[in-house]
Amino acid sequence: MNDLDAEDRLRFEQLVLPHVDAAFNLARWLLRSREDAEDVAQEALLRACRFFRGFHGGDARAWLLQIVRNTCYSWLEKNRPRELMVEFDEELHPQPVATPESIAIAEEGRERLTRALETVPPRFREVLVLRELEGCSYKEIAAITSIPIGTVMSSLSRARRQLQSLLVSASDKEATREV
Amino acid sequence: MRCDFADSFLHGYFDGELSDLSAAEFERHLQHCVHCAVELVDLDLLSGQLQVAQLYKAAPASFRKKIRTSLRPVAPTPAPASSLLSWRWLAAAALLLVAFVVWRAMPAFHSEEDYQARFATGIVDAHLRAMLLGQITNVHSNDPQTVRAWFEAQVKFAFPVHDFADSGFSLRGGRLDVVQGRTVAALVYANREHLFNVFVWPTREQDASPRAGSRQGYQWIDWRKDKTEFCVVSDAAPAELGQLQRLLSE
Numbered sequence: 001m002n003d004l005d006a007e008d009r010l011r012f013e014q015l016v017l018p019h020v021d022a023a024f025n026l027a028r029w030l031l032r033s034r035e036d037a038e039d040v041a042q043e044a045l046l047r048a049c050r051f052f053r054g055f056h057g058g059d060a061r062a063w064l065l066q067i068v069r070n071t072c073y074s075w076l077e078k079n080r081p082r083e084l085m086v087e088f089d090e091e092l093h094p095q096p097v098a099t100p101e102s103i104a105i106a107e108e109g110r111e112r113l114t115r116a117l118e119t120v121p122p123r124f125r126e127v128l129v130l131r132e133l134e135g136c137s138y139k140e141i142a143a144i145t146s147i148p149i150g151t152v153m154s155s156l157s158r159a160r161r162q163l164q165s166l167l168v169s170a171s172d173k174e175a176t177r178e179v
Numbered sequence: 180m181r182c183d184f185a186d187s188f189l190h191g192y193f194d195g196e197l198s199d200l201s202a203a204e205f206e207r208h209l210q211h212c213v214h215c216a217v218e219l220v221d222l223d224l225l226s227g228q229l230q231v232a233q234l235y236k237a238a239p240a241s242f243r244k245k246i247r248t249s250l251r252p253v254a255p256t257p258a259p260a261s262s263l264l265s266w267r268w269l270a271a272a273a274l275l276l277v278a279f280v281v282w283r284a285m286p287a288f289h290s291e292e293d294y295q296a297r298f299a300t301g302i303v304d305a306h307l308r309a310m311l312l313g314q315i316t317n318v319h320s321n322d323p324q325t326v327r328a329w330f331e332a333q334v335k336f337a338f339p340v341h342d343f344a345d346s347g348f349s350l351r352g353g354r355l356d357v358v359q360g361r362t363v364a365a366l367v368y369a370n371r372e373h374l375f376n377v378f379v380w381p382t383r384e385q386d387a388s389p390r391a392g393s394r395q396g397y398q399w400i401d402w403r404k405d406k407t408e409f410c411v412v413s414d415a416a417p418a419e420l421g422q423l424q425r426l427l428s429e
Contacts, residue, residue, distance in 0.1 A: 010357065020246060024238035038242045045246055110232040117234065131194065132229045138196045157190045164225055 012052050015060040020045070022061055022134055023068045029129045030072040032118045044071040062136070065144045069126065076122070083122060116166040124159035131156055182214045189215055193222045243317050247333065247355075298401070299394045301359040306376045306397060306412040309356065309365070315374065316352030316367050326353045330364050336381040338407050340366065343426045348375065368423060373415035375423055382408040389424055391417065400424045 023044060028037035048055075048067045055063055076084055117125060126145060130136040141156075142149035188205040191197045197205065209215055238246075309315050318329035323340040331337065333355055342350035351367040351374070358378060366377040382403055389402040398420050401410040411423055 010360070013357070017246075020243060021235075021237045024242055025236045028236040034236075034239070037236075038239075038245065041238075041242065042245055042249060046249060110234070113228060113232045113234060117229075132226060133235045138191075138194070153191045153194075153196070154186060156194070157186055160190070160222065160225060164221065167225075167228075 008052060012049055016045075016048055016052070016064055019061045019064050023064055025133060026065055026068050026126070026129060027072055029117065029125060029133075030069070030122055031075070036075070040072055040075050041068060043075075044068040047071060059140060059143070062140045062143045065130070065134075065136075066146075069144055073122075112167070116163055119166055120159060120162050124155065124162055127152070127155050128159045128163060182212055184208050184212065185215055185218055189218055190222070193219060193226075240317070240319055244329075247317065297359065299392050299399065302378060302399050302401075302410050302412055303394045303397045305356050305358045305363075305365070305378065309354070309376060315354065317354040319352040321350045321352075323350060326350065326366070329353060334362065334364055336364075336379075336407065338364065338379050341426075343368065343423070346422070346426055347371070348423050348426065370415070370419065373413050373419065375411055375413040375415065375420070377423075377427065378410045378412070380408055382406060384408070389421075389428075391420070393417075402428060404428055 020041075023041045024037060027041040027044070028034060031037050031040060044064075044067050048064055051067075073084070117128065120128065123145075127141055127147075130141045130144060136144065138149060138152040141147065141152050145152075147155055184205065188197065188201060188208070192202055192205045205215075209219070318326055320326055320329075321342055321344070323342050327340040330340070330353060340350070340353075344350070347370050348368045349370070351369050353364060353366050356363050356365045356378065358380075361380060363378045363380040366379065368375040368377065383406065384403055386405070387403040389400050391398065391400045393399070397412055397414050398417050399410055399412045400420050401408065402424065403409070409424075409427060411420055411427065413420055413423075
């Protein structure tokens with residue numbers, strides 16, 4: 001299936017395999033399912049292995065995450081095209097995949113944040129995950145997502161505002177219920 | 180009403196991505212813009228919430244195992260079905276033979292001292308790499324059976340796996356590692372505050388009693404028993420290493 005020689009394979013193990021967590025994390029958040037994330041991240045890693053010869057040094061994490069991201073999107077296009085219909089430059093009010101009600105019902109803290117993050121459309125969700133969870137620089141985010149570096153900040157700004165408004169509307173609902 | 184600065188500077192400032200000049204400009208702005216000051220705090224709050232919630236989804240052990248297995252067939256390039264003895268293999272064999280002859284002819288290059296130094300470097304590097312990458316275990320379990328079964332599926336050699344929690348060294352799991360180009364098994368133990376890597380690989384040499392060394396503040400003890408070489412590495416005190424070494428060789 002692929003023809004890495006022993007030396008390339010060792011290089012692959014040393015450079016790429018340390019980023020298996022990063023690969024899984026991004027896939028998990030883009031696909032919102034552990035099972036799908038396992039399958040798709042595995043496919044991405046195999047693809048990375050196959051094309052490893054084309055990788056000439058540089059940021060191995062960014063390179064791998066780029067492949068993971070593209071693999072996730074092509075999987076979403078095939079299996080859940082509706083999730084991708086939300087336009088990238090859509091203004092503040094996202095079309096939630098889960099309703100704010102379901103967020104409000106979810107328990108506090110971690111669960112609430114998880115729901116909110118999963119509700120943000122994928123193109124915003126990925127910049128949030130890359131920045132807040134993976135700790136990527138703007139330059140790395142630009143490389144991974146193919147967003148021009150000049151617009152990484154505005155994407156992040158929009159994404160964060162979406163997340164904040166989802167969290168606020170969720171806690172408003174909770175407050176109303178309590179009253 | 181949103182402030183114009185909020186879109187163009189606020190997030191870059193918060194993320195430490197502005198140039199010094201822009202950052203200074205934004206700081207001047209912050210002194211009289213309540214809106215941005217408040218939003219900065221909100222951002223910090225959001226970021227803090229996300230950190231505290233531990234939303235990072237690390238790869239589960241089952242996934243790591245899948246990756247290992249799916250990458251495994253890659254290792255030895257299979258010979259083309261047509262000719263079992265292709266020129267590639269012959270060339271490789273010839274090269275090995277030459278290398279071996281040269282190696283035998285030049286005793287200076289494999290003096291014991293030299294070997295020791297390279298050995299220590301390789302072992303300590305592997306220990307550090309695992310610590311730095313946080314990739315300490317591929318199989319995370321304190322159950323010797325589970326860990327042994329995992330290794331059985333990964334490597335061709337067998338070795339005993341025990342938990343020494345009663346004596347203060349609890350088994351954390353194991354992983355595969357590479358030391359000086361050789362695939363080795365690594366068992367991970369922890370006592371109160373230190374982690375211990377125990378590297379294990381097959382050898383043809385005779386049994387040897389423990390010899391100890393240190394490098395970059397890390398201690399190691401190496402010994403051979405029943406055609407298996409063991410090397411424990413840690414930043415713990417030599418006495419603690421010695422204790423674990425005795426437990427392992429019992």
